[in-house]
Amino acid sequence: MPREHLHEIWGRSAIWRRAVLLVLLLTPTFFAGGYMASVLPYKGAVWHETILVIVFTLLFAWISMGFWTALVGFITLRSKFNHFFIPGSEPETADRDKILSRTAILVPVCNEYPARVFAGIAAIYKSLAQTGKLDRFEFFVLSDTSDPDVMVEEEFAWARTCRMLGATDRIFYRRRKLNIKRKSGNVADFCKRWGKSYTYMIVLDADSIMSGATIVRMVKIMEQHPEVGILQTAPKAIGRETLIARMQQFANNVYGPIFTVGLSFWQLGDAHFWGHNAILRVEPFMKYCALPSLPGKPPLGGDIMSHDFVEAALMRRGGWAVWLAFDLEGSYEEMPPTLLDELKRDRRWCQGNMQHLRLLFTKGLCPVHRALFLNGAFSYISALLWFFFLTLCTASAIYQALHKPDYFPPERSLFPNWPVWHPEWSIGLLAFTAVILFLPKGLAIVNILLQKGRLRLYGGGFKLIVSVIMEVLFSTLLAPVRMLFHSKFVFITMLGQQVGWGGQQRDDRETAWSDALRFHLTGTLLACIWGAVIFVINRTFFCWLTPILTGLALSIPMCVISSKASWGRALRKKGFLLIPEELEPPQELQWLEACLAELEKQPPALAAPLTRGFARAVSEPIVNALHLKITRSRKVASVIAQRRQELTNKALELGPGSLSRNEKRELLADPACIARLHSMVWQLSDANRARTWGIE
Amino acid sequence: MHGFNYIIMSRNKPSGASLRTTPAQPISDQLEAAHRRVLTYLKALHIPVQKRYELAAQSLAEAEKTCAPGCDCVAAAMRSLEALLKAYSPNICLTELGDLQAMPPLNRGSMIPVVIDRSGPFSFFFLVFLNTAGWLLKPPIRLYVLLLLLAAAAGLYWRYCIGQ
Numbered sequence: 001m002p003r004e005h006l007h008e009i010w011g012r013s014a015i016w017r018r019a020v021l022l023v024l025l026l027t028p029t030f031f032a033g034g035y036m037a038s039v040l041p042y043k044g045a046v047w048h049e050t051i052l053v054i055v056f057t058l059l060f061a062w063i064s065m066g067f068w069t070a071l072v073g074f075i076t077l078r079s080k081f082n083h084f085f086i087p088g089s090e091p092e093t094a095d096r097d098k099i100l101s102r103t104a105i106l107v108p109v110c111n112e113y114p115a116r117v118f119a120g121i122a123a124i125y126k127s128l129a130q131t132g133k134l135d136r137f138e139f140f141v142l143s144d145t146s147d148p149d150v151m152v153e154e155e156f157a158w159a160r161t162c163r164m165l166g167a168t169d170r171i172f173y174r175r176r177k178l179n180i181k182r183k184s185g186n187v188a189d190f191c192k193r194w195g196k197s198y199t200y201m202i203v204l205d206a207d208s209i210m211s212g213a214t215i216v217r218m219v220k221i222m223e224q225h226p227e228v229g230i231l232q233t234a235p236k237a238i239g240r241e242t243l244i245a246r247m248q249q250f251a252n253n254v255y256g257p258i259f260t261v262g263l264s265f266w267q268l269g270d271a272h273f274w275g276h277n278a279i280l281r282v283e284p285f286m287k288y289c290a291l292p293s294l295p296g297k298p299p300l301g302g303d304i305m306s307h308d309f310v311e312a313a314l315m316r317r318g319g320w321a322v323w324l325a326f327d328l329e330g331s332y333e334e335m336p337p338t339l340l341d342e343l344k345r346d347r348r349w350c351q352g353n354m355q356h357l358r359l360l361f362t363k364g365l366c367p368v369h370r371a372l373f374l375n376g377a378f379s380y381i382s383a384l385l386w387f388f389f390l391t392l393c394t395a396s397a398i399y400q401a402l403h404k405p406d407y408f409p410p411e412r413s414l415f416p417n418w419p420v421w422h423p424e425w426s427i428g429l430l431a432f433t434a435v436i437l438f439l440p441k442g443l444a445i446v447n448i449l450l451q452k453g454r455l456r457l458y459g460g461g462f463k464l465i466v467s468v469i470m471e472v473l474f475s476t477l478l479a480p481v482r483m484l485f486h487s488k489f490v491f492i493t494m495l496g497q498q499v500g501w502g503g504q505q506r507d508d509r510e511t512a513w514s515d516a517l518r519f520h521l522t523g524t525l526l527a528c529i530w531g532a533v534i535f536v537i538n539r540t541f542f543c544w545l546t547p548i549l550t551g552l553a554l555s556i557p558m559c560v561i562s563s564k565a566s567w568g569r570a571l572r573k574k575g576f577l578l579i580p581e582e583l584e585p586p587q588e589l590q591w592l593e594a595c596l597a598e599l600e601k602q603p604p605a606l607a608a609p610l611t612r613g614f615a616r617a618v619s620e621p622i623v624n625a626l627h628l629k630i631t632r633s634r635k636v637a638s639v640i641a642q643r644r645q646e647l648t649n650k651a652l653e654l655g656p657g658s659l660s661r662n663e664k665r666e667l668l669a670d671p672a673c674i675a676r677l678h679s680m681v682w683q684l685s686d687a688n689r690a691r692t693w694g695i696e
Numbered sequence: 697m698h699g700f701n702y703i704i705m706s707r708n709k710p711s712g713a714s715l716r717t718t719p720a721q722p723i724s725d726q727l728e729a730a731h732r733r734v735l736t737y738l739k740a741l742h743i744p745v746q747k748r749y750e751l752a753a754q755s756l757a758e759a760e761k762t763c764a765p766g767c768d769c770v771a772a773a774m775r776s777l778e779a780l781l782k783a784y785s786p787n788i789c790l791t792e793l794g795d796l797q798a799m800p801p802l803n804r805g806s807m808i809p810v811v812i813d814r815s816g817p818f819s820f821f822f823l824v825f826l827n828t829a830g831w832l833l834k835p836p837i838r839l840y841v842l843l844l845l846l847a848a849a850a851g852l853y854w855r856y857c858i859g860q
Contacts, residue, residue, distance in 0.1 A: 138800070159793045168794050188807050196805040292809035314810060361820040363813040621741050625789030630798040679778075682737060683771035685729065695736060 003319030004284070005227040010084035014268045018368070021266050024068045025061055032064075032432065033057035039426050041400065041419035048396055055389045062382050063436050065375075066259070070440030073262025074447055084268055099136045099219050101199035103279070108186045110144040110179070112206040113507065114157035117141065119596035120209050121171060122161050123588045126595075127212030130587075134170070137215070140194070142186045143175040148664035149613025151175065152627060156616070157599055159626050164598065173630065177669070183275070184291050184307035195282045205276035208235065211330030211588045218279040218328065229285070229320025230312060232271060232278040233331035234260040238581045238589065240335050241508050241569055244342070244478075244562035246577045247471050248335040253579040254458070254468065255444040260326040269321035270368035275308030277331045281320065285311070288318035294358055298498045299351045306352025309376060310359060313369035330586065338511045338563035339478070340519055343485050350380040350489040351498070383486030390548065394534060397541035423540070441468060457580035467577045477558060480551040484523050511563035513556075520555040527552030614664045615656040617674060619693040624678045631671045644673050652680050655692030723763060730773035731756055737777065742792055751780050 036056045037044030044053045075081070105124065109117050121139055128134045141158060145151050158173040165171070176189060187203060195201075200222055202215060210233070218231055237245075237252040264271065273280075289311040294301045304310050312322045336342040356373035359365075400421075407416040445468060448454050449461070458464040531549045534542045551558075561567065571577050581589060616623045636644075647663050659667070667673045684690040734755050738748040758776035763769045781788055790796070815823075832841050 159796055162796055163792075163794050166794075168796050172797070172799050174799055192805055192807050193802050194800060195803075195807075197800070197803040286805055286807050288810060290807035290809045292812055294812075358814065359812065361814055363815055621737065621789050622792060626793060626796070629790060629796065679774075682733065683768070683774045685726070685768050685770040687729070690733075695733070 003317070005319045005321065008227070008269060008321065010268045013084060014270065014368075017266055017268070021068060025064055028064055029057055029061040032060045032429070035425070035429055035432075036060075039422055039429055040396075041421045048392060048399075052389065052392050052396065055385050055392065059382060059385055059389060060433070060436075062378060063433070067436045067440060069262035069266065070255075070258045070443055071262070072265050073258035073260065074440075074443040076261050076265050077258060077447060078450065099133055099216065099223070101136065101219065101223065102197065103137050103200040103202060103215075103219055104190070104194065104198040104282075105137055105139045105202045105204065105215070106142055106187060106190055107139065107204045107206065107208075108142045108144065108183050109154070109206045110183070111147045111150050112145075114150065114154040115596055115599040116507075117154070117206050118157040118161040119592055119599050120204075120207065122165055122595035122599075123591035124204075124210055124212065124215070125165050125167060125171070126591050127210075127588045128215060129212070131212040131216050133212075133216050136219070137170075138198075139167075139171040140190055141171070141173045142190055143173065144179040144182065144186050145175060146179065146661075146665070147613075148661060148668050151665075151668060152613035152617040152623060155626055155630060156623050160599060161595075164595070181291065181293075181303045181307075182305070184304065184311070188290060191282060191286045195286050198282050200279050201282050201285075202279045203276055205333060207239075207334035208277050209238075209332040209588050209592055210277060211586065214328050214330035215279075218325070221325070222279055222281060225321075227319075227321050228269075228281070228323055229315040229318070230271075230273050230278055230280050230322040232273055232322070232324050233328045234324065234326050235274075235277040235331045235333040236579075236581065237335045238332045238579070239592075240337055241565040241572075242337045242510070242563050243565075243567040243571070244339055244474075245335040245337050245508075246568040246571065247474050247562075248342075249579050250467055250577040251471055251475070252335075253581075254448065254464075255441055257326070258440065258444050258447055260324065264324045264326050267324060267368060269323055270316055270366050271312070271322045271324035272372060273308045273312035273315070273322055275306075277333060280315075284315060284318055284320050288320070289314045294355065297496070299493050299496060300355055300358060304352075304359075305355055306349060306376070309353075309356060309369070309372060313359075313362075313365050313373070316366050316369055317364045330588065332581070332589070337508050337565075339481070339559045340511055340515060340563075343482075343519075346380075346482075346486060347489045350486065351493050353377045353380060354490065354493045380486050380490050383483045384490045386483050387487040390545070394530070394541070394545070397534065397538045401538040426544075438472065441472065454580075457578070457583050459575035459578040459583075463575045463578065470576065474562075476547060477551040477554065478562075480527075480548045481520070481523060481555045481558070484526070484552065508565040508568075509563075510565065511560050513560055516556045516559040520559055523552045523555050527555075614659070614668065615693055617668060618651075618656065618677050619681055619695055621678075624674065627668070628671045628675055631669070631674075633671050634669075636670070644670055648673050648677050648680075651677060652684070653689075655689065657692065723769065726763070726769035727756060727760060727773075730759055730769045733770050734773050734777050737774070741781075741788055743788070747784075751777065751784065755780055 033053055033056065037049070037053045040049045040052065042049050044050050107117065107121060118141075121141065125134070125139065128137055141154075143151070143154055145154055154175070155173065158171065162168045162171050174190075176186060179185070181188065187201075190201075200219060202210070202218065204210065214233065218233070221231055222228055234256065236256070237249040240246060240249060291304050291307055291310060291314075293303055296302070299305075316322055336345055353373075353376040357377050360370055360373050400419075405417070405419050407418060409417050445464065448458060448464065455461055455464065458467070527549045531542065531545070531553070534545055568577075572582060585593075617627045618624065644666060647659065647667055650663075651659055651667065656664070667677065681690070681693045681695065684693075684695070687696045690696045731752060734752045735748060738751055743751070755773050755777040758780075759769055759773035762772050785791060832838065
């Protein structure tokens, strides 16, 4: 595979940095593994202890990776040592202020809440307009929406946004009929149709917000560095009010920076692409990043699900650098509002990341991207390993309690076989592991303390510390729940079960007790039985297991409580878990709120304004005309035409509620049918039937 | 793309029971219902109130002419309204939304899926081995490698030949 930019000035430095990381990672891991073996009664000499030591060593390496990344990130941030860092803080000269290239801002959506999507676009649009560079940018909403009601609402929200901003020639809307290859296919579809018209594209998620200044800065960086293929920003989590989402926002805001800087230190120009809030150079993307389907059936074959990592690896394979711009502010995203939503998202990610294992040995990829594939998969496999580790420990503890040691084995030996258990050494190991896990959080606090005026934005020193303690307790209790689910996801994926890739819930809806019970009952029962058995057999080990079992046993109430927006708001009111964006919301977020309120405030066109999507496209004259304007008419076979005629009659006779989603979708795809239905519905003289369409 | 051409009040009647008229109703009641319907439609188009009543009156007058006992006055009024609206403003439904353009002109390019050659792990490690060996044999690295090997050889010699 020919590469386009062969001589990278940071290449040699990258080798050294990664070599140092490897040494830092392996040396303590080696000693921790040895120490773990020494703690065990048979010093790792029996098979189950050997497996235990191996699993522990793998897990230790995994957590120490995070530790070293955070530590290096902290040192880099404090020492301002950012050699080779592309975005940097380069001075802007007058000639650099010009932007000559055109940039498309892509917003791929799939069954999202339309008002929120377009409010986000409106906020970005306004922010860009403020920079005076709006004429170089165009917005594309690329819809893969399959829900007919959402489709119609999207169209109308698009039209209203265009009208609100006076942007009829700058915000475009396209909906694909076939959702081939999901988001990556959607972006590829854009590239094939309009990609040649643009030098760069900025890919956003449905919940992304970026400031105009940041977008302009990103384009300038790309223009100054023609070897950069992808520039990824580090989006900050904002905008949610549920307890769990506020915890995540707080963690992302407080701990995030040092981890991002650390990652950038190791990766340099071999960085991640997270699929959104990033700018990509269109030409090399079209040349090198068209994804094929993997041989075999899903979940491990078929379309590549987590496409972003693969696209970064392929871009890099083509010789283009991928950078993580950790210092670019003004890039935001939203967190899943509830634990269940987070777990649903994780299930999709798990499947995608497991698929990456099949790409590990792809020819021509950079070693760092192979490591990233492994790292991504391991972020879920580690849960299964942890679960396996705990199971083995439990089995070992039961074995110790029930089995009498064999002091004089049949083999000839000078000394008796004397198992010695050192619980005090275990405490030392636990403390060491705790340092690895929690020191980064301490460093993150120190980082905030050392920044002048920053502490105030987190509610002051006391509230920051209390918030961190709350977050640590909360994440400790949730960790076993996540472990159990992630283990299940890995297991299910390995068994070949596939998951859907639908839209995500993005509003602050609370989890019902029934839902929590349905999802967490197994975990709760498992914890109760596990705890009871261990309590009876080995009480010392029960104490060790208590933090894990507590989290699992309380998973049902935790799931419900953590989804409560009222709790999140109450804590915010008291000044806990605060993030700077909550205290001093940037202009873009204020615009987002204002535009959302504007788009949600719909003038009641008909007597029943709550009539949803499909019914609106049929009965509301303006929505109907809009749908007809943007839907292309296609010739269809007479059988299909006949079926559509029958559907039209059914809809007219029995109302919109009588149609299934597929039937609604089929009618919406045919403008002639919708036009006919519109006219017939308005001619209905039966008031009851007219009422089903919101007319009377 | 479809413009206003599609928004025609269809004269095609749907088959079967879908067109249940109410012939038992007196014409005056039907006209009243038609008046309400026409006004609702005009209101949904956000037409100014005065013009709304004017158009409604006209369409009802037209409908009344054709409306015989047993005929559907609502349908007749809506059909006549369609003709009036066309004369009033051909793109009345889209006027409020402005000159919308869903997509810019196409500028097609191609994206050919890349080849992902997933050679097996053994061949991969063999290639890595060859590459590393090649790198180690290049100057100036080979000098350090040579020195390292010499040091290792000296160490082994000392350990097994002199040290014992």
